Amino acid sequence: MLDIHAFRWGDFSAGLQDILFNVILLFAFPVYAILVLIFAPALLFDTVRYYVTNTIVFFLSIFKENRPEQEPLTAYSPMVTALVPVFNEGKRIKHTLDAVLESDYPNLEIIVIDDNSQDETSRICKTYQDRGLITYLRKEQWSGKPSSLNYGRWYARGEIIVHLDGDIVLTRDAITEVIKPFRDPKVGVVSGNLRVYNDRESLVSRLQ
Structure with missing residues (x-):
């Protein structure tokens, strides 16, 4: 079935x-x-x-x-030493020194360390030194930028040291602004903002 x-x-x-x-x-x-x-x-x-x-x-x-409000900068103005190591900066050092001297920071000394320049650098710096505007130190043998900075520190009286190159032009408030963060005791180093003005003079400055 x-x-x-x-x-x-x-x-x-x-x-x-x-x-x-x-x-x-x-x-x-x-x-x-x-x-x-x-x-x-x-x-x-x-x-x-x-x-x-x-x-x-x-x-x-x-x-x-x-x-309480943070103390004004005028109440915090430790002595600042601007160290300016130079080597053959005769074309630019005057602009650098004039800019630093026009700074609005009230407690500032300027020390230029000449690393045995062979141009007009020495003559120009001595004119500023003769007017009591800077301390000018000349080394009789070239040894490089780090050595110049270390040499300048022996003469620095500032609590804070600012390193400047011989071709830098500061704005009037640059040092005042860079000092402000040091009111915080935890701050040990401050860096500024670099703007190149001689960007046509050499390949290095163009790359900056």
């Missing part, structure tokens, strides 16, 4: 969907649990960080409102 079984495709499809749904549920729970374990600490940390950060900002804002 031929046994024939008939079925409806819709019933089979519904049963297959139930099986797939159960399989998905079977694997979904472990995956969900793993995701929770992975992201829950990050979410908790981010929430705590958010509230802690806002709390700190709140108290800092209160502290800032109540703290």
Whole structure:
């Protein structure tokens, strides 16, 4: 006898969907649990960080409102020594010295260390020294910029030392601005912003 079984495709499809749904549920729970374990600490940390950060900002804002104003720069004006090592800077040293002498910083000494220049540098610097505007030191043998700076430090009286090249032209408030951060005792070194004005004179200045 031929046994024939008939079925409806819709019933089979519904049963297959139930099986797939159960399989998905079977694997979904472990995956969900793993995701929770992975992201829950990050979410908790981010929430705590958010509230802690806002709390700190709140108290800092209160502290800032109540703290005394920072002392004006006129109350903090330690002696500053500007060390200017030069070598054959006859074409530019006058501009450099004039700019430093026009500085609005009230407590400043200028020391020029001549590394045995063979041009007009010595003659120009001596005219400033004769007027009592700078201290001029001339070395009889070339030894390089680091050696010149170390030599100049022996004569420096300033609490803070500013290094300048012989072809730099400062703005009037440059030294005043560079000294301001030193009001914080944690600050040990400050650097200024260099802008090249003789960028057509040599390949090196163009590259700067």
